Amino acid sequence: RKEVEQDPGPFNVPEGATVAFNCTYSNSASQSFFWYRQDCRKEPKLLMSVYSSGNEDGRFTAQLNRASQYISLLIRDSKLSDSATYLCVVNLMGDYKLSFGAGTTVTVRA
């Protein structure tokens, strides 16, 4: 079983729509969770950390469900510029290593 699993998508949504997707992780001892965004042929960039209480940053909302071992990302009022691959990232062992999911591709169309 992979350490971090994501639905690869693609999620094709119209501008203004809401899109949400999940990521599951295998190790219940995982301590830190992040969503990164990666544009084509670019490096990953931190979108947001995911806290136990959930957190929101503008149009983006992240949730953590420790009991079911998944995190989610919801994008409201999608913009064309939101088109990217979203990487779920988990710190599995409480050390410095980050484990990446394979990414969920989102395409927002006009």
Next chain:
Amino acid sequence: SAVISQKPSRDICQRGTSLTIQCQVDSQVTMMFWYRQQPGQSLTLIATANQGSEATYESGFVIDKFPISRPNLTFSTLTVSNMSPEDSSIYLCSVGGSRDPGPGDEQYFGPGTRLTVT
């Protein structure tokens, strides 16, 4: 977050040769990380590089194949040795969110080096 640069940005190399990738950070950091992103796949940690000590390699990666230098707190190199087409990948360095990050802190990535081995 720190500004990270990498050289070269891309290269095409012949099998059997070696390539050294440089990573420069605009501030001092205790830890630097090297990742690989193979075509169509996500990132995999190769090793963690601390200044003044040997790099720590992840399972599946060895020093003979990926020697790493960390001469000071702002610079590191990764060498891909005796390359084969399977080494074609993007290689990225990263640093933590502070000079001395804690376990589980976020990381910030350099722009990557796109390597093609023919």
